[in-house]
Amino acid sequence: MIPLLFYVVALAFNLLTTLHDRGYAWSAVIKATQIIPFLYGSYHIYLFVVALVPMQGRSGFASNPDILIAGLVALGTVLSLSFVIPLINTFRRPSTVIFTLLAINAVGMYLATSTQIGFPYRPKTNVQRVSYMAVRNRFYEYDGTLSNDESGYLFNFYDRRMEKPFLGTRVNLTGLQSMTTRCQKHMMCGMPYVRNHQQNRFLPRTEPVVPPGSTTLELVNKTMVNATVARFVFEMTGPPYMSIFFQPYEDVKIVNLSFPGDYLQKPPPYPLAYHIYIVCGKDRSPIVFSIDLMKSDADFEVPVLQLGTSGRWDADKGDAETARFASTFPSFTMVDQWIASYERYIY
Known part of the structure; x- marks a missing residue:
């Protein structure tokens, strides 16, 4: 005009x-x-x-x-x-x-x-954003035994070029894995929650990641509410930023939570698990919550629920190996990294 x-x-x-x-x-x-x-x-x-x-x-x-x-x-x-x-x-x-x-x-x-x-990136004007966690993942079976203990870096690439700009630089990304197989095998891909988690990449490392703290989960009580419903009460402690993931088995249904009830009315789409994100301030008291499960045959002596916990430490830069790895990124990269842990339990 x-x-x-x-x-x-x-x-x-x-x-x-x-x-x-x-x-x-x-x-x-x-x-x-x-x-x-x-x-x-x-x-x-x-x-x-x-x-x-x-x-x-x-x-x-x-x-x-x-x-x-x-x-x-x-x-x-x-x-x-x-x-x-x-x-x-x-x-x-x-x-x-x-x-x-x-x-x-x-x-x-x-x-x-x-x-x-x-070249699309410049050190001062338009950097490439690289966000990753140094994670420690542990998987516990129904009998309490530790079946897998792994460490590595969980990348959340914002740019569609992903890791390609780092080819030929000092960053060693040998062994970088797609999350597709893990997401099909494990609840929430067996990792702490990151946005676009199915598009992320995981780089294993041999030296274990040692978080500055721990995230603990304890089954406090297990009672029968009625003939087919059992209530599991848990107590959780950890860093200021924590997540709880839970997913019932196929023949089990979640009928009640101690968290806001409308969450059950809008369950996450398959294959996503239920996710509760917790942020703590000065009050660092243990988080107590309960989950009511319904099973038609009332047999709760078998695995009925997968439950994962995750803790995140933003202010900590990690151990010496984590700091060394962060220093290998080129000058055109803005590194945003933190330390996290993930534990998977079966009840």
């Missing part, structure tokens, strides 16, 4: 001043009046780029911001230059102008795709 308005103003001025009868004198007025619409359109497209593209990071690597940028730039070109491009035909050799523009475009694409000029 704005380019059209300025074009009408320029056209009216040319007609009133008889510039249309003086060769190409009218073209200078049109070019001058299109400067403001061009700047106006460019400003809005730039505003959309700097505002919308960072939002794509919320979708993890599933989104492609380059397509959004290309669409916005194409739209800005059409809106800003729609009344200027026809003026190319007024040149003595318009084909030369067109081929010159195409050549400049080709050179720009080459520089962006084949040289360091097009």
Whole structure:
């Protein structure tokens, strides 16, 4: 609308001043009046780029911001230059102008795709965000035995390029694993909860991660509410940030919780487990909660519930190996790392 308005103003001025009868004198007025619409359109497209593209990071690597940028730039070109491009035909050799523009475009694409000029990250202006946990995962079976004790780094890549920018750097990502198999095998992928957890990557390490504290879970009481419902009462202690995951077996149903009851009315979609996130302030008293389970045959002497606990320590930078690993990332990376633990129990 704005380019059209300025074009009408320029056209009216040319007609009133008889510039249309003086060769190409009218073209200078049109070019001058299109400067403001061009700047106006460019400003809005730039505003959309700097505002919308960072939002794509919320979708993890599933989104492609380059397509959004290309669409916005194409739209800005059409809106800003729609009344200027026809003026190319007024040149003595318009084909030369067109081929010159195409050549400049080709050179720009080459520089962006084949040289360091097009590398998307810079140490001070546009860093690559890398978020990961140094985790210690332990899996306890129904009889209380420890079946698996593993340590490693759980990566949550915000950028769709994921680990590719680190190829050829000092970061050793040998053995980096997809979470697909783990998510099919374990409740909540057998890891502390991280956003987009099925898209994350896990890097095992041989040296155990030693968290600065511990997250404990104790079965305080187990009673029969009625003939088919049993109540499990637990007590949990740990760091300021904790999570509780629980998932009943196929023939078992959760009928009541000591947490807000509306959570049961909106269960998470399969294969996600129930997740309670707990943040503690000055009051570090143990968290006491209960879960009521219903089983048609009333046999609660067999495994009926998987329950996982997770603790997170944000202020701690970890042991020496964790600090050494963080120091290997290149200067264009902003590392956001913390320490976490995960324990899986079966009741």
